[in-house]
Amino acid sequence: MKIEFILNGQPVQVDVPGATRVVDLLREHFALTGPKEGCGSGECGACAVWIDGVTKLSCLMVAAQLQGREVTTTEGLGEDDSHQIQQSFARRGAVQCGYCTPGMVMSGAELLRQEKNPDRAMIRKKMSGHLCRCTGYHKVVDAVEDAALLMREGKK
Amino acid sequence: MSYGKQELPGPGMHHSLHVAAQVYAQFLCYGNALVKACEALRHTLYNRAALMLLQDDISAFAMVPGGVRHLTTGQDISLAALAEIMQPDDRLCMGESLMPTTPEMPKGGEAFRLGFPHLIYLYGAHLVRLEVDELTGQITVDGYLAFTDAGRVLNPQNYEQQVQGAIAQGLGYALFEDLSTRDGTILTKDFSTYILPSSMDIPDIESNAVETIEHSGPFGMKGLGEVTLNGPLPAVAAALIHSGISVNRAPFTPQRILEALQKQGAGRP
Structure with a gap:
């Protein structure tokens, strides 16, 4: 099945079985290993990507659903450099093993698009779809707060 | 209500x-082994740097960011330059660390067969x-x-x-x-x-x-x-x-x- 969509800003065309899972398509066909398969059943959030700017779980979507859509992964989040939230995650120690991080970064960046000054409770709520075994979430919340502050101050 | x-x-x-x-015990063991391995590598680096600068006293060298400095003359040699003259075997340094148990194994030491006493x-x-x-x-x-x-x-x-x-x-x-x-x-x-x-x-x-x-x-x-x-x-x-x-x-x-x-x-x- 031929499918055309926009991937991280570039128009792409693939010919794959329509029922290929989006997480497999991204990782195997496009070598975008940001989205991770954790549970494969929509419970952990590690495979999150943006579809038309909205965070979705790529393990629960099939390739055919991408026709004409715009897909963004953590690799395509920043423009020239990495996105502020990616930098804040690194600087504030919000990453340990890193498996949940690409998904968290997508949700965090979506939140910051919608809300310039989120409080810690809002951040926790937004991140609640992403399970993390390492961080205890404290520094994740710190990182999103930090990114929000820097973005309000005009840094990209 | x-x-x-x-x-x-x-x-x-x-x-x-x-x-x-x-x-x-584990952290201590691997940490101490790592320190020893790093010290061994540093010793090798000083040796090679001394060779390059025709010096014979390696105690006159110190590590600086990105390289090694000869303190007497202030000359720096980058790690990249040192790595180039090092053979693959030279670049590998090992260290080992043992975790001592009790100085004297208590009578009936069988009790410790399953593990070391905590120190x-x-x-x-x-x-x-x-x-x-x-x-x-x-x-x-x-x-x-x-x-x-x-x-x-x-x-x-x-x-x-x-x-x-x-x-x-x-x-x-x-x-x-x-x-x-x-x-x-x-x-x-x-x-x-x-x-x-x-x-x-x-x-x-x-x-x-x-x-x-x-x-x-x-x-x-x-x-x-x-x-x-x-x-x-x-x-x-x-x-x-x-x-x-x-x-x-x-x-x-x-x-x-x-x-x-x-x-x-x-x-x-």
Whole structure:
């Protein structure tokens, strides 16, 4: 099945079985290993990507659903450099093993698009779809707060 | 009558302190071995640098960012330049570290066949603040404070990461995580049945380091990780018992809390 969509800003065309899972398509066909398969059943959030700017779980979507859509992964989040939230995650120690991080970064960046000054409770709520075994979430919340502050101050 | 969150009789918030100690032989061993391996590599680097500068006293060299400096003349040689003249075997340095057990094996040493006696202890003290909803049995953890003695702190951010991550895991064991099996088959085999704490379940965690110097450890550290994992379950249990809820089996699920409340007649209003 031929499918055309926009991937991280570039128009792409693939010919794959329509029922290929989006997480497999991204990782195997496009070598975008940001989205991770954790549970494969929509419970952990590690495979999150943006579809038309909205965070979705790529393990629960099939390739055919991408026709004409715009897909963004953590690799395509920043423009020239990495996105502020990616930098804040690194600087504030919000990453340990890193498996949940690409998904968290997508949700965090979506939140910051919608809300310039989120409080810690809002951040926790937004991140609640992403399970993390390492961080205890404290520094994740710190990182999103930090990114929000820097973005309000005009840094990209 | 309010059906919202209710406080238990007595002070609404319950604090509990738990003190734990744990040992860290592995961290010490690998850390000390790493230090020795690095020292061996540094010695090799000084040697090669001395060769390049036609010097014979390697004690006149020091490491600087990105290279080696000959202190007497102020000349720098970059690590890249040194690496170029080093054979592959030269670039490999090894160190080893042994963890001593007791100086004299006690009589009846068979008892230690299964493991070495613990020598290096870590210490921690945890304070948890939680609320229990008497109607639903739901526990909400509102605050967490941890003090940890893991020797010298080499990297404060890593240190906090270990403390906060371990406490979240410990709170998972206290409140949610319950591996269930039947006939050798795991019944809780996904995240909808084996519940991990989410960002909504874990409060901000304040970590304080009580720095001591462990002279046998690498740069005075002992190592850190599981000692903070041990605290949350007993701290939560102690908080519940302190507020009159008698529990003796983890995790403290709403069902178990309600059963405990009903048993002691302090249950529903």
